[in-house]
Amino acid sequence: MSENEKVHINSVKEVTDLIQCTLEDSPLLRNITVRGELSSVTKSKTQYKTDCYYFTLTENNVNLPGVMFTGVDRMNFDPKKGDMVVCVGSATIYAPHEKYQLKCVSMKRDGEGDEATAFEELREKLRKEGLFSQRRPFPKFPKKIAVVTSGTGLVQEDIYGALQRRYPMVKVCLIHANVQGGNAEASLCAGIRKAQTVGADLIIFGRGGGSETDLKCFNSEALAREIFASKIPTVSAVGHRLNHPLCEDVADKTAGTPTEAAELVTPDIANIIADIGRMEQELRSAAARKISDCERALEVAERDVRLASPKERLTRGESELERLTMVIKTAMTAKLDRAGAELRAEMQRIVDTNPTTVLSRGYSIVSAGGKIITSAEELSEGDEIGIRLGKGSVTARITLVNGD
Amino acid sequence: MNFETELNRLREMANRMSGGSLPLEESLKLYEESKKLAVELKEYIKNAKLVIEKEEA
Numbered sequence: 001m002s003e004n005e006k007v008h009i010n011s012v013k014e015v016t017d018l019i020q021c022t023l024e025d026s027p028l029l030r031n032i033t034v035r036g037e038l039s040s041v042t043k044s045k046t047q048y049k050t051d052c053y054y055f056t057l058t059e060n061n062v063n064l065p066g067v068m069f070t071g072v073d074r075m076n077f078d079p080k081k082g083d084m085v086v087c088v089g090s091a092t093i094y095a096p097h098e099k100y101q102l103k104c105v106s107m108k109r110d111g112e113g114d115e116a117t118a119f120e121e122l123r124e125k126l127r128k129e130g131l132f133s134q135r136r137p138f139p140k141f142p143k144k145i146a147v148v149t150s151g152t153g154l155v156q157e158d159i160y161g162a163l164q165r166r167y168p169m170v171k172v173c174l175i176h177a178n179v180q181g182g183n184a185e186a187s188l189c190a191g192i193r194k195a196q197t198v199g200a201d202l203i204i205f206g207r208g209g210g211s212e213t214d215l216k217c218f219n220s221e222a223l224a225r226e227i228f229a230s231k232i233p234t235v236s237a238v239g240h241r242l243n244h245p246l247c248e249d250v251a252d253k254t255a256g257t258p259t260e261a262a263e264l265v266t267p268d269i270a271n272i273i274a275d276i277g278r279m280e281q282e283l284r285s286a287a288a289r290k291i292s293d294c295e296r297a298l299e300v301a302e303r304d305v306r307l308a309s310p311k312e313r314l315t316r317g318e319s320e321l322e323r324l325t326m327v328i329k330t331a332m333t334a335k336l337d338r339a340g341a342e343l344r345a346e347m348q349r350i351v352d353t354n355p356t357t358v359l360s361r362g363y364s365i366v367s368a369g370g371k372i373i374t375s376a377e378e379l380s381e382g383d384e385i386g387i388r389l390g391k392g393s394v395t396a397r398i399t400l401v402n403g404d
Numbered sequence: 405m406n407f408e409t410e411l412n413r414l415r416e417m418a419n420r421m422s423g424g425s426l427p428l429e430e431s432l433k434l435y436e437e438s439k440k441l442a443v444e445l446k447e448y449i450k451n452a453k454l455v456i457e458k459e460e461a
Contacts, residue, residue, distance in 0.1 A: 031410055081449075140408070171456075172454060172457070173459055176459070178461075189459050194460075194461050236446065269452075272411065272449070273449060276411075279415060279417075279438075280442045283417065283418050283421050283439070287435040289430065290426070293424075
């Protein structure tokens with residue numbers, strides 16, 4: 001039996017897998033925290049277009065390569081060569097390069113945790129003291145605005161631009177303060193104090209965006225207390241990307257940008273002009289209404305006066321008289337007409353009963369010796385009688401008398 | 405000009421006029437006055453230019 005038959009010969013892959021398994025399975029090397037100085041950092045993109053950092057942690061000439069894919073944990077700073085950092089990760093083997101490395105899930109600046117904790121404690125302390133509960137009303141039409149910022153930055157220009165556009169009748173007092181560097185904290189505090197003395201009715205303070213270090217002065221306790229102590233309301237206009245600075249908690253209002261700060265504290269002149277236009281219209285129509293109301297009232301009064309005048313009363317009396325006369329006249333005419341008709345009928349009746357009228361219808365009147373004869377017995381044979389006819393008369397002699 | 409005061413005065417005039425209880429003569433006087441004031445305000449706005457003072461902290 002040869003040696004070759006006794007010994008198991010591994011493939012390169014098998015050995016590499018074994019090392020990898022041993023290393024990666026070891027609980028001692030999983031999720032460990034390590035502190036070190038970054039001796040090199042390279043930022044690149046993964047195939048998924050996410051950020052990826054390759055770096056080396058160094059301590060006394062001992063190097064530990066590392067890799068970190070962002071998105072695994074938030075990386076809230078930009079790592080640079082020389083930074084002392086604390087990483088959390090697990091050991092892995094990258095086989096093609098014969099290289100072990102620490103695959104990290106987080107990287108923080110050394111001491112940052114302590115600093116962050118201390119800062120949160122400060123924030124809590126100030127909150128309990130009531131520094132964050134001050135929300136004062138702002139004047140609707142500010143007369144003077146104090147702006148505490150760098151006299152060289154773009155912040156002031158943005159604010160001027162917004163004010164000129166929106167509310168140009170306001171005065172601005174720019175109070176130059178250092179907004180970064182060693183004396184920024186003291187300079188900003190002095191700026192807030194100065195702002196109390198220039199006759200302003202509110203303060204805008206701030207700076208444009210910057211790195212975390214640049215914005216550090218806006219986290220200062222001294223500045224927070226100065227802002228709280230301000231006699232006039234304050235607006236914070238600090239450009240930032242991450243945690244909101246302490247001064248925002250204290251300020252009466254917070255704006256994302258200097259322009260927004262100017263907009264928050266001023267009315268828009270376009271609205272005011274529209275308001276004035278509306279008021280002018282209101283006044284015009286109220287005046288026109290008043291005039292026409294008065295005209296109407298005048299007309300009514302004139303009519304009343306006219307009706308009450310003696311002349312008007314006389315005229316009204318005359319026409320009443322005329323009317324009554326007419327009524328009487330009509331009644332009289334009707335009455336006369338009726339009487340006339342009655343008279344005519346009566347006369348007809350008289351005409352109808354006249355004896356001569358009867359004669360004309362064929363009757364005759366017989367008389368003898370001046371006496372009207374109505375019976376045959378009154379006459380005898382031979383008597384001379386007169387006969388009156390409808391027209392004319394004759395004389396006759398009786399030849400026979402019939403008694404019945 | 406105190407812009408805010410004058411603007412409020414115009415608003416007050418508009419309210420008084422709209423109330424309608426003023427005598428005619430007073431109404432007309434108020435109307436003339438308000439017309440003048442509105443023109444003044446608009447003129448003031450037109451000519452307004454941001455005044456900037458500078459101080460050191």
